Amino acid sequence: MGQALHHPNIGPYDENLLPLVIESAWYDVGGQNLINGLDLRIESPDITVIMGSNGAGKSILLRLIHGLLELTSGAIKWGGKATDNRLRQQQSLVFQKPVLLRRTASQNLDFVLKLPQNRRLKRGPNSSTSAQLLKMVGLHDKANQPARSLSGGEQQRLALARALATRPKVLLLDEATASLDPASISIIENIVLEQKALGVKVIFVTHDLAQAKRLADEVVFMSRGRVLEHSKATEFFLHPKTEVANAYLSGTLSVEETHQ
Amino acid sequence: MQDILQSLLLAANLVLSGDSDLFEIIGLSLRVSLSAVIYSIFLGLPLGSLIAVGNFRGRQALMIVLNALMGLPPVVVGLVVYLFLSRSGPLGWMELLYTPTAMIIAQVILITPIVAALSQEILSQLFEEYDEQFRSLNVPRWVAVRALLWDARFNLVTVGLAGFGRAVAEVGAVMIVGGNIDHLTRVMTTAIALETSKGNLALALALGLILITISLLVNAGLFLVKTRSQKQKFG
Numbered sequence: 001m002g003q004a005l006h007h008p009n010i011g012p013y014d015e016n017l018l019p020l021v022i023e024s025a026w027y028d029v030g031g032q033n034l035i036n037g038l039d040l041r042i043e044s045p046d047i048t049v050i051m052g053s054n055g056a057g058k059s060i061l062l063r064l065i066h067g068l069l070e071l072t073s074g075a076i077k078w079g080g081k082a083t084d085n086r087l088r089q090q091q092s093l094v095f096q097k098p099v100l101l102r103r104t105a106s107q108n109l110d111f112v113l114k115l116p117q118n119r120r121l122k123r124g125p126n127s128s129t130s131a132q133l134l135k136m137v138g139l140h141d142k143a144n145q146p147a148r149s150l151s152g153g154e155q156q157r158l159a160l161a162r163a164l165a166t167r168p169k170v171l172l173l174d175e176a177t178a179s180l181d182p183a184s185i186s187i188i189e190n191i192v193l194e195q196k197a198l199g200v201k202v203i204f205v206t207h208d209l210a211q212a213k214r215l216a217d218e219v220v221f222m223s224r225g226r227v228l229e230h231s232k233a234t235e236f237f238l239h240p241k242t243e244v245a246n247a248y249l250s251g252t253l254s255v256e257e258t259h260q
Numbered sequence: 261m262q263d264i265l266q267s268l269l270l271a272a273n274l275v276l277s278g279d280s281d282l283f284e285i286i287g288l289s290l291r292v293s294l295s296a297v298i299y300s301i302f303l304g305l306p307l308g309s310l311i312a313v314g315n316f317r318g319r320q321a322l323m324i325v326l327n328a329l330m331g332l333p334p335v336v337v338g339l340v341v342y343l344f345l346s347r348s349g350p351l352g353w354m355e356l357l358y359t360p361t362a363m364i365i366a367q368v369i370l371i372t373p374i375v376a377a378l379s380q381e382i383l384s385q386l387f388e389e390y391d392e393q394f395r396s397l398n399v400p401r402w403v404a405v406r407a408l409l410w411d412a413r414f415n416l417v418t419v420g421l422a423g424f425g426r427a428v429a430e431v432g433a434v435m436i437v438g439g440n441i442d443h444l445t446r447v448m449t450t451a452i453a454l455e456t457s458k459g460n461l462a463l464a465l466a467l468g469l470i471l472i473t474i475s476l477l478v479n480a481g482l483f484l485v486k487t488r489s490q491k492q493k494f495g
């Protein structure tokens with residue numbers, strides 16, 4: 001387990017992708033402002049952890065960043081460019097609720113490996129097979145099991161393996177360890193750290209404080225569709241600047257407060 | 261009561277003795293309806309897929325029309341096909357009226373909307389589930405359609421079976437365009453109608469039993485396919 005995936009042509013600081021700049025972003029659905037004039041500039045190539053209460057807009061922000069949703073107004077730029085198909089090809093998003101094909105675990109990975117745009121990966125010197133990917137997330141003995149009959153945690157691990165199959169330069173993880181047992185969490189965290197070491201930009205949404213402390217180099221704290229804080233992890237956990245973040249960290253932030 | 265019992269015995273005798281008239285009728289029924297289903301799948305499945313994943317103007321309208329066509333009364337379809345194929349009709353020169361081909365045409369018109377609408381529903385549902393993940397992975401449209409068709413294959417088989425069930429039990433349209441001609445266009449349903457009115461209850465009952473058996477088999481097939489795919493979490 002924990003076998004490294006190599007990125008032959010990517011340096012640790014990819015000036016093509018960073019900084020990620022989000023400028024006065026608004027996203028409305030049915031008259032509701034789900035993203036509320038959000039500004040964010042991510043320059044660090046290290047791990048960015050996004051935190052915030054349920055409904056703060058974290059999942060929506062990841063979808064916007066990945067180009068799956070379009071802003072109502074404002075702009076999101078990766079290294080000066082909006083997310084198009086080519087840029088999206090270099091990013092992988094692991095959804096909060098994994099969507100798996102009605103096929104076996106290994107067929108789910110083969111589907112991605114065999115996509116026309118991913119064929120070049122297969123021919124590469126460091127290509128990974130579905131078997132290797134399954135092994136990496138500890139699912140090698142589930143290769144032939146229908147993916148949708150896997151347990152919740154197994155499905156999440158399979159979704160992560162699929163995300164790595166395209167060898168992305170950006171990895172967007174939406175509570176990817178939410179239903180995992182402690183052993184699986186540490187497998188996933190090691191994979192994430194390994195990806196960071198390989199120069200992959202990781203943006204990780206989590207509610208798990210201990211995990212955030214283990215992984216985060218910087219923290220983005222969201223509330224009601226806005227960024228309230230964006231700071232170095234050490235700083236954020238020791239001295240949160242806002243009341244809301246303080247309450248969130250100490251577990252006293254009530255749902256009513258977040259939705260006022 | 262006596263009559264029914266006697267007819268039943270005669271019917272059983274016809275089936276068990278392998279009566280050649282009986283089996284000719286059954287054979288034609290199966291041939292016509294199976295051909296109709298196959299053509300309907302060739303027409304209806306691409307149409308259903310297109311509506312499911314397509315993003316074009318008139319998509320909604322097409323869906324509404326298709327759903328309306330699902331409920332077409334067979335006798336009306338028979339009448340319209342008759343008008344087209346009759347000697348004075350626009351396609352009269354093809355001399356298809358009162359042939360098995362005419363019956364297949366009528367059934368294709370009846371079943372294609374069913375195949376298209378049902379497969380569209382199945383594929384749309386799956387597409388909605390997969391869409392965001394597919395966009396995230398930049399899955400090309402044709403690969404997406406292929407994946408949908410493959411992953412929905414068990415459910416799509418049930419569409420074919422449903423179409424066949426409807427075709428083989430249908431009487432109004434094939435009666436009008438086929439004419440129930442002995443040894444040529446006589447199928448199970450038209451024969452039942454005719455033999456009953458002639459008082460030949462034994463043959464009618466024998467055919468009725470066979471028809472019910474076929475319908476039972478089709479439904480058993482539907483059930484098996486569904487439970488199998490659900491058990492494997494593929495459905």
Ligand SMILES: Nc1ncnc2c1ncn2[C@@H]1O[C@H](COP(=O)(O)OP(=O)(O)OP(=O)(O)O)[C@@H](O)[C@H]1O
Pocket residue numbers: 029030032034052053054055056057058059060061096
């Ligand atoms: N299509 C939609 N229509 C209306 N409201 C929506 C829609 N999608 C999301 N929302 C709302 O937007 C808000 C933010 O949703 P989002 O999924 O981004 O929250 P989150 O921060 O990821 O929360 P969680 O921690 O629970 O995952 C929620 O209140 C949600 O109900």
Ligand SMILES: [Mg+2]
Pocket residue numbers: 058059060096174
């Ligand atoms: Mg979320």
